[in-house]
Amino acid sequence: MNRFMTVxxxxxxxxxxxxxxxxxxxxxxxxxxxxxxxxxxxxxxxxPVAGMASGKVPYNADIVARNATYLENLxxxxxxxxxxxxxxxxxxxxxxxxxxxxxxxxxxxxMQAEIAKLGVVARAKNEAGVKQQxxxxxxxxxxxxxxxxxx
Amino acid sequence: MNRFMTVxxxxxxxxxxxxxxxxxxxxxxxxxxxxxxxxxxxxxxxxPVAGMASGKVPYNADIVARNATYLENLxxxxxxxxxxxxxxxxxxxxxxxxxxxxxxxxxxxxMQAEIAKLGVVARAKNEAGVKQQxxxxxxxxxxxxxxxxxx
Numbered sequence: 166m167n168r169f170m171t172v173x174x175x176x177x178x179x180x181x182x183x184x185x186x187x188x189x190x191x192x193x194x195x196x197x198x199x200x201x202x203x204x205x206x207x208x209x210x211x212x213p214v215a216g217m218a219s220g221k222v223p224y225n226a227d228i229v230a231r232n233a234t235y236l237e238n239l240x241x242x243x244x245x246x247x248x249x250x251x252x253x254x255x256x257x258x259x260x261x262x263x264x265x266x267x268x269x270x271x272x273x274x275x276m277q278a279e280i281a282k283l284g285v286v287a288r289a290k291n292e293a294g295v296k297q298q299x300x301x302x303x304x305x306x307x308x309x310x311x312x313x314x315x316x
Numbered sequence: 317m318n319r320f321m322t323v324x325x326x327x328x329x330x331x332x333x334x335x336x337x338x339x340x341x342x343x344x345x346x347x348x349x350x351x352x353x354x355x356x357x358x359x360x361x362x363x364p365v366a367g368m369a370s371g372k373v374p375y376n377a378d379i380v381a382r383n384a385t386y387l388e389n390l391x392x393x394x395x396x397x398x399x400x401x402x403x404x405x406x407x408x409x410x411x412x413x414x415x416x417x418x419x420x421x422x423x424x425x426x427m428q429a430e431i432a433k434l435g436v437v438a439r440a441k442n443e444a445g446v447k448q449q450x451x452x453x454x455x456x457x458x459x460x461x462x463x464x465x466x467x
Binding site: 199202239 | 342349350352353354356357360385386389390392393
């Protein structure tokens with residue numbers, strides 16, 4: 166793989182999402198598969214950060230920085246998958262995700278903002294900052310899972 | 317979501333992968349699920365880039381830049397999922413992915429390098445550069461799928 170550092174600029178996912186949607190609307194089952202894929206990977210890279218930030222696993226600032234950057238990108242990927250057309254698809258998503266869309270979107274936006282802040286302190290190798298910000302991210306994850314995902 | 321642009325630094329995934337592995341080895345079925353999730357999302361964000369670069373879909377430089385950045389991050393995510401322990405798991409991966417690991421890794425590294433180059437021209441809003449680099453990326457995808465994935 167490329168050994169040099171790459172500078173990746175992400176952002177403005179919401180505005181672009183609309184354009185993407187207008188361009189080609191994926192089938193409902195594909196949308197569900199894609200949004201679940203994003204959640205799977207968020208879990209993969211969040212796990213070690215949570216373990217390290219909570220002191221359960223030895224802290225590795227390089228892994229935290231890498232994972233936080235992945236998470237920042239991944240945090241923008243699930244949302245266009247929660248399209249109206251997926252209402253009837255089998256998943257753990259509760260009907261409220263569609264009927265209370267404004268609330269759902271608000272949490273999703275907050276989650277992205279908190280993860281972006283985590284990315285900043287993680288890349289600065291600011292361990293205390295990560296340990297502080299980690300809770301704020303976890304809260305937004307929980308807020309959505311509690312209200313919009315079947316147990 | 318956060319309206320400000322975020323600068324995300326990724327890289328050195330291979331070296332860090334070793335450390336992550338030493339830290340916590342996920343179960344084989346989880347590893348397969350995670351690597352398939354990465355491939356699913358690579359497909360999601362590669363599709364529009366391929367469509368635009370090949371002239372089948374109207375070109376949108378903002379979407380290409382965003383997707384290329386996502387792809388740059390996603391291109392680093394599948395590989396630790398192709399662990400020896402997953403040999404017996406159900407998937408389309410051929411046995412050669414494990415028996416010819418050096419060749420497999422070489423293509424995976426080339427794919428990441430080509431996608432990183434795509435990211436550079438995409439973020440520079442260099443449409444001609446994207447249209448040129450897109451083929452090089454596609455070739456590395458094909459090389460791995462042809463040799464290491466069941467039809």
